[in-house]
Amino acid sequence: MTITDILSAPLDPNWTMDGLxxxxxxxIAAQPPESEQEFALDDTTxxxxxxxxRPLLACLATKSASEAGIPVNLYGGHFSLQRPGxxxxxxxxxxxxxxxGSVRVTLRLANRPSNAPVLxxxxxxxxxxxxx
Numbered sequence: 001m002t003i004t005d006i007l008s009a010p011l012d013p014n015w016t017m018d019g020l021x022x023x024x025x026x027x028i029a030a031q032p033p034e035s036e037q038e039f040a041l042d043d044t045t046x047x048x049x050x051x052x053x054r055p056l057l058a059c060l061a062t063k064s065a066s067e068a069g070i071p072v073n074l075y076g077g078h079f080s081l082q083r084p085g086x087x088x089x090x091x092x093x094x095x096x097x098x099x100x101g102s103v104r105v106t107l108r109l110a111n112r113p114s115n116a117p118v119l120x121x122x123x124x125x126x127x128x129x130x131x132x
Contacts, residue, residue: 080113
């Protein structure tokens with residue numbers, strides 16, 4: 001199941017953002033280790049997904065920072081969250097950007113948390129993506 005599938009599905013009347021984040025994390029944790037999911041908001045994105053994605057990314061960032069004991073950055077950076085997988089605990093790691101006009105997330109599995117620092121937007125090197 002993809003991030004888009006989860007976010008575009010009808011919501012339970014008693015849904016919470018925390019519950020939705022856990023559904024996304026558990027779906028990623030259940031996938032094969034080599035899989036990676038990337039999502040970027042664009043003009044063709046479903047309206048419900050558009051309403052949910054930015055709060056979802058903020059919730060992911062908050063959960064990751066809380067579990068790691070570090071300050072939260074709601075607008076971009078890296079996260080690592082441990083969740084149960086089919087063969088035992090796995091780490092769901094990823095990078096995200098949560099800014100008006102630029103919303104994206106990449107999620108993948110890892111056997112251990114990433115030691116990548118949490119990046120502030122002023123530290124990003126946009127030249128690697130063709131931006132100057």
